[in-house]
Amino acid sequence: MHMHKFEKAWLIFGIGSLLVFLTVLGVSAFYLGNQPPSCLATIDPEKVDTTAPFNEPGLKKVEGKDWDYELVYVASAFSYSPAEVEIPYGAKVKIIATTKDVVHGFEVAGSNINMMLEPGYISEHVTTFDKTGEYLIVCNEYCGVGHHMMSSKIKVVE
Numbered sequence: 001m002h003m004h005k006f007e008k009a010w011l012i013f014g015i016g017s018l019l020v021f022l023t024v025l026g027v028s029a030f031y032l033g034n035q036p037p038s039c040l041a042t043i044d045p046e047k048v049d050t051t052a053p054f055n056e057p058g059l060k061k062v063e064g065k066d067w068d069y070e071l072v073y074v075a076s077a078f079s080y081s082p083a084e085v086e087i088p089y090g091a092k093v094k095i096i097a098t099t100k101d102v103v104h105g106f107e108v109a110g111s112n113i114n115m116m117l118e119p120g121y122i123s124e125h126v127t128t129f130d131k132t133g134e135y136l137i138v139c140n141e142y143c144g145v146g147h148h149m150m151s152s153k154i155k156v157v158e
């Protein structure tokens with residue numbers, strides 16, 4: 001079979017790219033152990049208020065973990081608990097969140113934190129707050145008539 005040399009080069013490039021892509025994916029998944037974030041832990045959405053750590057929403061200092069603080073949020077139509085929190089500048093924080101009713105969003109405006117909170121699942125994100133100021137948390141999943149009013153605030157202070 002005759003093949004034009006450009007066609008051949010293009011085929012080699014295509015198959016080569018595919019192999020590179022699959023190798024990167026394979027190494028990342030099986031050697032480095034990367035998994036899709038969140039939704040690995042589950043919770044009974046009817047018992048959120050009595051299940052730790054969601055029975056005490058807010059910021060808590062922790063010892064002996066890879067992060068300094070745990071910041072627990074409970075979302076429900078149409079608010080977050082806590083409504084406002086202060087975090088010391090430079091703190092490494094694990095955000096742990098869930099919802100009591102419907103699907104809500106959890107986006108920290110101006111950062112790359114953007115989680116979906118689903119009933120029955122726990123969403124987590126570890127981050128370091130290395131800029132002082134106020135961060136607005138907004139719901140970006142349409143959840144009902146009060147959706148646009150649903151927000152919370154993080155203050156990063158020295």
Ligand code: CUA
Nearest residue numbers: 139141143147
């Ligand atoms: Cu909660 Cu939109």
